[in-house]
Amino acid sequence: MKKVAIITGITGQDGAYLSRLLLKNDYTVIGLVRSKSSSSLRGLNYLNLASQIVLEECDLTDLSQILRILKEYNPTEIYNLAAQSSVSLSFAQPIGTFQFNTLSVFNLLEAIKQFNPLIKFYQASSSEMFGEVKHLPITEDTEFHPKSPYAISKAAAHWICVNYRESYNLFVCCGILFNHESHLRTDTFFVKKVIREAIKIQKGLSDQLKVGNLDIKRDIGYAPEYVEAMFKMMQQPKADSYLICTGSSVSLKYIVEYVFTKLEVPTHKIVVDEKLFRPSEIHDIYGSNKHINTSLNWEYNHTIETLLDILVEEELQNFTV
Numbered sequence: 278m279k280k281v282a283i284i285t286g287i288t289g290q291d292g293a294y295l296s297r298l299l300l301k302n303d304y305t306v307i308g309l310v311r312s313k314s315s316s317s318l319r320g321l322n323y324l325n326l327a328s329q330i331v332l333e334e335c336d337l338t339d340l341s342q343i344l345r346i347l348k349e350y351n352p353t354e355i356y357n358l359a360a361q362s363s364v365s366l367s368f369a370q371p372i373g374t375f376q377f378n379t380l381s382v383f384n385l386l387e388a389i390k391q392f393n394p395l396i397k398f399y400q401a402s403s404s405e406m407f408g409e410v411k412h413l414p415i416t417e418d419t420e421f422h423p424k425s426p427y428a429i430s431k432a433a434a435h436w437i438c439v440n441y442r443e444s445y446n447l448f449v450c451c452g453i454l455f456n457h458e459s460h461l462r463t464d465t466f467f468v469k470k471v472i473r474e475a476i477k478i479q480k481g482l483s484d485q486l487k488v489g490n491l492d493i494k495r496d497i498g499y500a501p502e503y504v505e506a507m508f509k510m511m512q513q514p515k516a517d518s519y520l521i522c523t524g525s526s527v528s529l530k531y532i533v534e535y536v537f538t539k540l541e542v543p544t545h546k547i548v549v550d551e552k553l554f555r556p557s558e559i560h561d562i563y564g565s566n567k568h569i570n571t572s573l574n575w576e577y578n579h580t581i582e583t584l585l586d587i588l589v590e591e592e593l594q595n596f597t598v
């Protein structure tokens with residue numbers, strides 16, 4: 278019989294790539310969405326997957342709705358990717374971000390505990406939970422010091438997961454992901470925004486790119502490779518938490534200049550605007566992927582340049598205003 282996986286946040290970047298991987302591995306994929314009529318299937322359509330996925334409406338803040346879905350499909354695995362995932366938006370909507378990003382996790386785990394404790398659960402934890410750290414690289418043992426409402430919500434959700442793993446012996450994996458990009462990122466995220474704006478300037482559709490603090494450094498990887506790590510950790514006999522990262526950081530300045538140079542757009546079109554600086558900012562962050570490498574044999578296969586080359590090419594091929 279086919280294995281059944283439920284994915285929350287299936288309309289997001291990771292949801293689309295994870296769906297593709299699970300379908301390739303012969304799973305039946307159930308995607309939970311807020312509303313069938315208004316959810317965007319852009320990512321699933323881009324990968325030609327929409328017709329192969331069963332979509333179900335489910336309010337993740339309502340335990341009874343999750344229990345209804347579990348009873349109907351009795352999945353072997355649940356991948357929880359749904360979240361208010363924007364750090365910037367979380368400063369504008371801190372309470373809504375915290376409420377959804379934690380309550381949804383509580384409800385999913387409570388539903389598993391009540392309905393079938395053998396269901397495996399994956400939580401999309403975030404490197405933002407670490408905040409400003411004293412020692413780099415970050416490891417699974419680094420203390421959390423979250424610096425945004427988003428990071429606080431993810432740290433709380435992470436500890437909810439660890440608590441259900443330890444208290445009820447549920448199979449709960451946490452993938453602590455560092456920034457990862459793809460063509461399916463929404464336009465508001467930094468790398469995607471830089472590439473799109475550079476193309477617009479190249480085409481005469483825009484005059485300049487306004488950016489915030491370019492001195493900060495981030496560990497940035499490629500989403501299709503990161504979903505493989507998620508899948509791998511869920512196939513193990515024992516659940517654990519793993520960092521998923523490239524192992525090094527790069528400044529945002531380097532990224533902007535690389536993209537502009539590649540597209541032959543003059544770099545004086547990049548304008549730093551202090552109004553775009555965040556209320557609090559992490560200066561530099563990168564992780565060690567030793568644990569996932571030695572335990573699951575997962576390796577990251579790109580450099581920042583090969584990643585940006587892929588993203589620029591794909592954007593050029595699909596560019597619409």
Ligand code: NAP
Pocket residue numbers: 285286287288289290291292310311316317337357358359360361362363377401402403404453454455456457458462463
């Ligand atoms: P994304 O593209 O922003 O997708 C977020 C998903 O969550 C969308 O499907 C969205 O559905 C859903 N969602 C948001 N608010 C919701 C709500 N109130 N009710 C139900 N669904 C809601 O995120 P992603 O980049 O794929 O990331 C997947 C997960 O990994 C997220 O939890 C994110 O926080 C985490 N993460 C991402 C990164 C990264 O660099 N991408 C790094 C670390 C952790 P709609 O289409 O209905 O809005």
